[in-house]
């Protein structure tokens with residue numbers, strides 16, 4: 001981590017789908033091509049991220065093109081930044097800093113199977129958020145109870161949550177997800193398994209915005225889970241990153 005040297009290519013990547021955007025091998029190229037918000041771009045190097053990993057090179061352009069994505073890449077290959085960077089770039093700026101925020105309510109939602117994982121994702125989110133007043137909420141019983149206040153609810157940019165916690169707030173009517181434009185399922189193999197399927201269905205249904213972008217990320221995706229994922233997505237691109245010589 002934090003090396004300025006270009007990492008040697010370690011992965012073989014296969015992509016499937018229509019009109020797949022070109023992968024980009026540097027954050028600078030991504031910044032030029034897609035005009036990332038400057039503070040987010042600068043926060044990459046501040047966080048010690050100098051070159052994108054394989055999954056980042058491929059997934060970031062796809063998500064910045066507003067496409068749906070199923071991404072499979074081994075543990076430790078940087079999947080978190082692969083979705084946080086494009087999602088935060090698409091949001092552009094914290095809603096609290098917008099003069100006439102006509103779009104109220106949470107605009108991005110990341111679901112993870114465990115609280116610990118949600119916590120790690122939130123930490124990555126805070127790195128990209130440095131220097132701006134992003135409201136990135138690690139959803140818990142305590143944060144859920146603050147949602148009764150409309151002023152709190154309407155100023156949230158991104159929620160990161162486990163399924164159960166979120167569904168409890170949906171059912172009590174203190175949270176609506178109608179304005180969510182980006183829905184990410186991380187460790188999707190677990191989220192699309194029987195244990196969580198009813199909750200995930202409820203969350204996906206609650207995210208009713210017609211232009212929502214959805215993506216699933218996982219280290220592995222068994223056939224059954226992949227089928228569920230593909231049915232959930234609209235004209236998705238599928239990327240598989242494999243370790244070479246495996």
Ligand code: ADP
Nearest residue numbers: 049050051052053074075076077078079080081
């Ligand atoms: P995954 O979700 O694929 O298991 P993570 O997103 O948790 O991987 O990232 C693994 C580690 O790699 C984290 O410590 C993260 O900060 C680091 N990392 C991610 N992207 C980069 C990058 N482009 N350059 C250097 N380190 C990175």
Ligand code: MG
Nearest residue numbers: 079080186187
């Ligand atoms: Mg991960």
